[in-house]
Amino acid sequence: ITVRDHGDGYPAYLLAHGPQRFRTEGGTKGHGLGLTIALGQAEVLGARLEFTNPPDGGALARLTLPQQP
Template sequence: VVVTVDGAVVTVRDHGDGYPEYLVEHGPQRFRTEGGATGHGLGLTIALGQAEVLGARLEFSNVDAGDGGGALARLTLG
């Protein structure tokens, strides 16, 4: 996991399989699993809610395989 801070932007990236496509398209959903996954929606849903309370924006995307792959979460404060 790599955490980067650039001014008001905090980025967290891993080098795993990335987020499921539904999560990138629609955002995290509590308790949702797909394809035999064990679930990850609750924690990301809580993080998204906390970002909104703070007036921040939390975005989820995947990194292209050519760039090493993985999941990317970007928190923009203020």
């Protein structure tokens, strides 16, 4: 499952270290709590959640669900 927007993209700290609860950058709204919850739920399901900034701009979140045995 892929979700993409065409805004400013994820901040560098999020790409380097993943989402962090309640972290904000320069007075902007935080990215941490909602993405931290999503990451935790993905781990519970055995899924992988990745965050990237595509070369042509925006932000992309990709959820890869586990294969059924």
